[in-house]
Amino acid sequence: MSALSGAASSTTAARCTARSSTMTGGRAYDIVVFGASGFTGQFVVEEVARAAAAAGEGQLCSGRLRWAVAGRSSEKLQAVLERAAERLGKAAPREEVGILFCDVSDAGSLAAMARQTRVVLNCVGPYRFFGEPVVEACVENGASCIDISGEPQFLEGMYLKYNERAAEKGVYVIGSCGFDSIPADMGVLYTRDKLKGTLTAVESFLTVKSGPEGLGVHDGTWKSAVYGLADEANLKKLRKQIGYAPFPVVGAKLKKRGFIFYSPEFKEYCITFMGSDGSVVKRTQRYLHTELQQTPVQYGAYVTVGGLGSVIKLMFLGMIFLLLVKFNCGRKLLTKYPEFFSGGCFSKKGPTQKQMDGTSFTMTFFGEGYSEGQDLQNGKPNVKICTEVKGPEPGYIATPIAMVQAALSLLEDAASLPKRGGVYSPGAAFSKTKLIDRLNKRGVEFSVISKPEV
Numbered sequence: 001m002s003a004l005s006g007a008a009s010s011t012t013a014a015r016c017t018a019r020s021s022t023m024t025g026g027r028a029y030d031i032v033v034f035g036a037s038g039f040t041g042q043f044v045v046e047e048v049a050r051a052a053a054a055a056g057e058g059q060l061c062s063g064r065l066r067w068a069v070a071g072r073s074s075e076k077l078q079a080v081l082e083r084a085a086e087r088l089g090k091a092a093p094r095e096e097v098g099i100l101f102c103d104v105s106d107a108g109s110l111a112a113m114a115r116q117t118r119v120v121l122n123c124v125g126p127y128r129f130f131g132e133p134v135v136e137a138c139v140e141n142g143a144s145c146i147d148i149s150g151e152p153q154f155l156e157g158m159y160l161k162y163n164e165r166a167a168e169k170g171v172y173v174i175g176s177c178g179f180d181s182i183p184a185d186m187g188v189l190y191t192r193d194k195l196k197g198t199l200t201a202v203e204s205f206l207t208v209k210s211g212p213e214g215l216g217v218h219d220g221t222w223k224s225a226v227y228g229l230a231d232e233a234n235l236k237k238l239r240k241q242i243g244y245a246p247f248p249v250v251g252a253k254l255k256k257r258g259f260i261f262y263s264p265e266f267k268e269y270c271i272t273f274m275g276s277d278g279s280v281v282k283r284t285q286r287y288l289h290t291e292l293q294q295t296p297v298q299y300g301a302y303v304t305v306g307g308l309g310s311v312i313k314l315m316f317l318g319m320i321f322l323l324l325v326k327f328n329c330g331r332k333l334l335t336k337y338p339e340f341f342s343g344g345c346f347s348k349k350g351p352t353q354k355q356m357d358g359t360s361f362t363m364t365f366f367g368e369g370y371s372e373g374q375d376l377q378n379g380k381p382n383v384k385i386c387t388e389v390k391g392p393e394p395g396y397i398a399t400p401i402a403m404v405q406a407a408l409s410l411l412e413d414a415a416s417l418p419k420r421g422g423v424y425s426p427g428a429a430f431s432k433t434k435l436i437d438r439l440n441k442r443g444v445e446f447s448v449i450s451k452p453e454v
Helices: 003-008 039-056 074-091 107-115 132-140 152-169 182-194 219-230 232-242 277-292 308-324 328-336 353-357 394-412 426-430 435-441
Strands: 029-034 067-071 098-101 117-122 144-147 172-174 198-209 260-263 268-272 298-306 360-370 383-392 422-424 445-453
Touching: 029 039, 029 098, 029 394, 039 067, 039 074, 039 394, 067 074, 074 098, 098 107, 107 117, 107 132, 117 132, 117 394, 132 144, 132 152, 132 172, 144 394, 152 172, 152 232, 152 277, 152 422, 172 394, 172 426, 182 198, 182 277, 182 360, 182 383, 182 394, 182 426, 182 435, 182 445, 219 232, 219 328, 268 308, 277 298, 277 426, 298 308, 308 328, 383 394, 394 426, 394 435, 422 426, 435 445
Parallel strands: 029 067, 029 117, 067 098, 117 144, 144 172, 172 422, 198 298
Antiparallel strands: 198 360, 260 268, 268 298, 360 383, 383 445
């Protein structure tokens, strides 16, 4: 039996254990995975186990990664650890893994979890329903919190309610640290850093390729989309409460594309990306401009969809979705039958391992800007660049990689984080850290496709 399996069979000894000789700041753990037995959580557990194994081999400056899993059922948590041990083999950690009882509806258990760790990886969604109690517990009890939310209402609501308190406590609450939206947010920063001059505008195009088994997504993502689109009006009200300053446009204004258009670069039809990437990137750029006086970058996010047949199918499903999402009974139908209404893409079972193994993503960035000495306000952009972020299946392979590497950046690159704690987007928090290097080493690769052209 591996050390990881051994940990799963000794719940009592592992639960709430405080080993004073190895504590940092009085906390027993560096990382706790909350919601570890959920569909996404199980893959995050595997990724943390890999990071712990790497730490044991001297690949982290701390030399050791102390971690635990948390959830409502010790039996399910044990099963997740046993599954991870079987799948990882040599990568299974050598240290005992803690098992903590924690329920999102029990504030006391959330507080107890937060007091024992430096960082909580929150995998319990939809976040609009279950995210805030975790954020509140972490902020009040001095733990940083990372989630993989793609829900702008939740992300920006947490900024409004907890940014100042998190700053007072010196903790970091960093949302959207999965596929939504680390590739987009960090990809824009990577493009900026590789351009010789001043980047002023970027468009990204997401392409997801699947193998013979097709594409599969768990219905948790579907539910987030259903409830998010149903509540768009409240997002506008929320942004008025925050009081965002107008986003400054530097350089030539980026032209808006139609919702559906043909791309000669990809020889496919494309649509506007409906996820959180646009709002997350805009938050980052606003922060970098107001706090660090950096030139803000305009951003447009799109996704390739294929030929005309794919467009027709997408439009048909989209119209049904947008009609049903307006009504309570329609939302119930959408969430009850995700596979039917998504054309088979989303299901309550989630993707199979074969589907995940055969799926990959590429996000291509086309950037433009001005060479040194050029007038940013009156001249035309005179330099262009194309970069790329590519990686494995986005939802359950790339997302855990991004989430765990973000946590390691939070733990290991502390001197490069913003000086004040607070509620941040990934780019705002990690712009000066080694996160991109960490992601490259784990298979989410950033590269320049065409060098800056004048």
